[in-house]
Amino acid sequence: MIKNKLIFGLLGLFLAACAIKEKSFSSTDRGILIHIPKNDSADAKTISLEVLGNALIHVSAIPEQAFPKDSSLIIVDPNNKVAFDVVEIGDSVKLSTKKVNAMVSLMDGGIRFKDKSGNLILAEATGGGKRFNPIEVEGTEGYTVRQIFDSPSDEAFYGLGQHQADEFNYKGKSEELFQYNTKVSVPFIVSNKNYGLLWDSYALSRFGDSRPYVQLNELFTLYDKNGNKGQLTGTYTSKEKGVETLIRDEKSIFFEDVKSIKNLPQNFPLKQSNVTYEGAIEASETGEFSFTLYYAGYVKVFINNELVVSERWRTAWNPNSYKFKLNLEAGKSVPLRIEWQPDGGSSYCGLRARAPQLKEEKDNQVWWSEMNKSLNYYFVYGETMDDIIKGYRTLTGKSQIMPKWAMGYWQSRERYKTQDEILGVLKEFRAREIPIDNIVLDWNHWEEDQWGSHEFEKSRFPDPKAMVDSIHAMHGKMMISVWPKFYKNTEHFKEFDNKGWMYQQAIKDSIRDWVGPGYIGSFYDAYSAGARKLFWNQIYEHYYPLGIDAWWMDASEPNVLDCTDMDYRKSLQGPTALGPSTQYFNTYALMNAEAIYEGQRSVAPNKRVFLLTRSGFAGLQRYSTATWSGDIATRWEDMKAQISAGLNFAVSGIPYWTMDIGGFCVEDRYVAGQTIYNKTGKENADYKEWRELNTRWYQFGAFAPLFRAHGQYPFREVWNIAPKEHPAYQSITYYTNLRYRLMPYIYTLAGKTYFDDYTIMRPLVMDFSTDKTAENIGDQFMFGPAFMVAPVYEYEARNRAVYFPSETQWYDFYSGESINGGQTLNIDAPYERIPLFIKAGSIIPVGPKIQYTDEKKAENITLYVYGGQNGTFNLYEDEGGNYNYEKGDYALIPFRYNDEGVLTIGNRQGEFKGMLKERTFNIVFVDQKNPKPFDFESEGLTVTYDGTEQTISLK
Structure with missing residues (x-):
């Protein structure tokens, strides 16, 4: 028998080899x-x-x-x-x-x-x-x-x-x-x-x-709190008087969408309740199990009597997921307890799991x-x-250079409700001399039942053209929120619908949104080339003549309805013009961005497009589109999560990313804290924390690719956070001014994203690839080649651990003192300052004090040069708002430093309309022997530059 098996095996190999030879x-x-x-x-x-x-x-x-x-x-x-x-x-x-x-x-x-x-x-x-x-x-x-x-x-x-x-x-x-x-x-x-x-x-x-993750009862044997097999125990205790505590069996913890939350106790006041799910789980195999927690409201998870998920929070209508892993033994019962405080009448909670990974995948x-x-x-x-x-x-596709103004500060709010309100905020920025370039008009500027009309409600916005003109007169730009959503009673909906370009499921199911009594509408099919052209044409006819500068493409997932299960989401966003939504599930935002980018370039081919979208996909960068991290929460853990989120997004090849500084969805305690402050003038505990949270978030946000604040009440304008004498105000305005003084450096990074396919926000592993420690550091980053940023993301923290990569020497931004690489140090982080360091060999151009990006040309640049190793920097400049750079209309000024103390300012390369022919460089040299703080007014060696090469000795 063995001999026959061997013969047949050899014959099989021979036949396979023949097949290869015949047709390989x-x-x-x-x-x-x-x-x-x-x-x-x-x-x-x-x-x-x-x-x-x-x-x-x-x-x-x-x-x-x-x-x-x-x-x-x-x-x-x-x-x-x-x-x-x-x-x-x-x-x-x-x-x-x-x-x-x-x-x-x-x-x-x-x-x-x-x-x-x-x-x-x-x-x-x-x-x-x-x-x-x-x-x-x-x-x-x-x-x-x-x-x-x-x-x-x-x-x-x-x-x-x-x-x-x-x-x-x-x-x-x-x-x-x-x-x-x-x-x-x-x-x-x-x-x-x-x-x-x-x-x-x-x-x-x-x-x-x-x-996929599966429900607990599909993976574990469940026991209730009394040891009975087959379920957990759910205890619902209301804070309202007269409502009895409810105890019931829970076969699984799966209340994760608008369908499954109907399995929660009906007519029970969830918002005023404490919910506990408890009992035990027993695995049928030994190994590492993966869990995903889905939550809205406040939640904690204990397994084996240990806290495995510390308190987390999300607003009721916008849940979040959190993942963790645990080693479990087959046949061993382990206590499980979930403590949940729902944050609304409809709120979400779920815990699902996966068995140890498949052998071939592990x-x-x-x-x-x-x-x-x-x-x-x-x-x-x-x-x-x-x-x-x-x-x-x-x-x-190449990442376009964003308009220069986009590198400045943006102020947004959910939402400016009137023309006077948005203009008043911009006037206040100018009166206080706080730099700003862009102000944003969010959703619902239309009549209540006219979503998708692209028209303004006259009682609140009596003269939209005058409003935009006034913003321009104050040297600001205006971005407006444009959704791919249309109420079915609007003429725009009917235009799409008559062509078969409107998703129909939401209409068939009479889905009503959250505005007023709730209105029925749907999203257009961005996978149709004709629909994309119509979408732009409607914008062009209604918004474009007003002189609006940029487009905010909200809900571009597309989010037809919040908190739906996957199958229903597919029904709501399809079928598409290209095929089933199951096949084209993730690329809506890419198609939607193409509509605006191609549309604007068709009518204004030399005006830079700027789009901001809540979703995205591979290739988004070619449509001059940035992404923001959506309606995140106002929690310290959410701020921390934005660091790793932004870094991984940057490594995904799309260089422009931003977030809602301060978070979008606000805990009730912060709103109550400001209410108390407004009545008493006293800084209560919650409002004190709110101010510090925003301060730390602004410090971090000043070093993101795009610098932008947005969110629900309390408002995010700095004077609404704290008065002028408060350290929160002083810190926020300091970093806003620093951002603007660094504009020559920052705009050069923008140029590099196009010409060198550069990445602005950089995980340490990008620049220090041989340093194994850097591979797992997701809470520090490089902002361009020079700055290492270490955000503070814990309340009342006044220091934090900072790792200094081993391949270089570092300088403290505030003192100029040198620090050896290859070590972790506990760094002071006073309320007003973010830990910030400069890499040896860096050359940093610092421009004049400005209130908006094109207020004045950088005729006088302070050039900081940090010794310790050789360095280069090529200062990039162009016209700032058009596409002439694609034709070669730009200039580079190369700087080279060798660590013998010689700086060479090379011959200027290229030219463009309006270019400065001459300028002055104030050169400030910093090294181990010459520690100097980064100071806007530092005096150094002055050099007049006319575009021809100069060599300067710095030692």
Whole structure:
């Protein structure tokens, strides 16, 4: 029998080898096409490798003979011919470019990427790691796909967009990729192993673990608080008099959407209650279990009598998720207790879990998507993270230079209710001499029942054109909120609907929103090219003639209805013009941004577009679009989570990101605190904390790519936070002025995002890649090449631990004292100051005091030069508001410092209309022997510069 098995095995190998020889692979114009001897219907049968650049390879796979004819929504084809070689080596084929080799097994299609020295960069899992399961939605056929890559134990992953669980390095972690208010999913990761991977799928996807979280009773044996099997105990205790405590069995803790919350006790006053879910859970296997907590209101979680989730809060209508892991033993009962204080009549709470990870997925890189026509990913090689992001933008599009005013401060509020109110706020900024460039008009400036009309309510905004003109006369810009939402009674809705370009489910179900009595409407289908043109035309006819400067694209997930389950969300946002919403679930914001960007450039081709959107996707940067982190909460833990969220979003290749400074949704105690303060004039405990929270958040926000405050009451204008003599006021205005004084530096960073594919907000690992400690630091970052920022995110903290990367020397911004790298120090952080440090070798241009970005030209620049190592900086300037830079109309002034103490100001390169021909540099030199604080008025060595090279000795 053994002999026969051996014979048949050898025969199988022989036949497989013959099959390879008969039909193995073929070359194409841009790569190779490989046909695999297929044993399983879930395996890949045809694989394509397409060379898009010397470091860019597109991999496609399908369990059929031929690929479908479709095109990518995210890829901008470089359309360049790249030389490559193809050679067969044994049972593999090697595809080679100048920078990488891709080895493909002709037996199973497994791919291994190597550098030119033969070092392995990335390898698909044994057998290729691909799985295909057929799926059919609304008559359209496709595949649910999974791809597994091997991942070494010391690998680190960054990117995936912006999420709120305060995770930084995604190695060993997982993330579900969908769009949600506060959650922006971008299927791109950058590895510390010198590559990036762009997953080309628009469907609901998962990274790190292909499985969904499930309800507790699907995974554990449950016991109530009395030890009875099959359920937990729910205890609902009301604070209202006369309401009896309710105790009931809970088969699971799943009250996470508008359907499942109906399973909460009906007619029970949740807002005035304390809810406890308690009992025990018993696992059927031993290992590490993953949990996701979904919450609105106040919540704590105890497992095994230990606090595993400290108190967290979100507003009732906008829940958040938080993830944690626990090791459990099979057959061992572990106490579970959830303490929940709902924060509204409709509030949400859920705890779900996943069993220990599948063996083939554990510790590896895993991608899963619900519905694709084929499996597609892009491998991007780079020696640095900047190289990798450059490759990503080669694939998905250049990031435009934002208008210069966008680098200044923006003031927003939910919401300015009248014309007088918005103008009065801008006048107050000017009267107080607090710099500002942009003021924002949020939603509901229309008549109450006219959402989508793009018209102003006359009683509150009697003359919109005069309002915008007045803002311009005060040297401000105005951004306006434009939603893809239309009430069904508006003429704009009817225009879309008559063409079949309006999503119908919300209309069929008579879904009413939260305004007044509630009105019925829906969202337009941004996947239709005709609908995108109409959307812009309506804006052009109604808003554009007013002279509005920028567009705020809210609810672009699209958020047709808050807090719905996934299946109903798909119904509400589809079917799309391209196919089922299941297939096109995540890319609405990208299509919506294209509508405005292409629309404005068609009518004003030389006026820079600026869009701000609440959602996004790979390629968003090519539409001059920034993203903000949505309606986050006003909690210290939420402020901290924005640091890692912003850093991972930056590594996702989209350089412009911002947040609501102070948080959007406000705890009742802060509102009550200001009410008490307004009545008594005394700073009570809650209002004291509110002021400090905002102070710390402004300190952090001044070093974000875009500097913007927004939120619900209490208002975020600095004088509404604290009076002029208060340290909160003084700190906020100090960092606002610092931001403006650094405008030559900041605008240079904006130029670099286009010309060098640069990233402004940078995790330490980007610049200190050989420092292993930096790989896991998600609460510090570099702001450009010079500044290391360490936000303070704990109440009443007056110091914090700061890590100083080992590859350089550092200087304290406030004293100029030097600090050796490679150590963690406890740094003072007084109320008024954020820990801030300068990297050795930095050259920082500081401009004049200004109230808005184009108030005056930087004729006099103080140039700070920090010794300790060589350094360079190329000062970038252009006209600030048009696209002439694309034609070469810009100027660079190169600075080079060698650590022998010599600064060279090179010949100016290029020119543009209105350029300064001469200017003065006041050079301030700082080194270990010459510590100097960063001072706007420091006197140094004065040099007059006329565009020709100069060499200056600084020692």
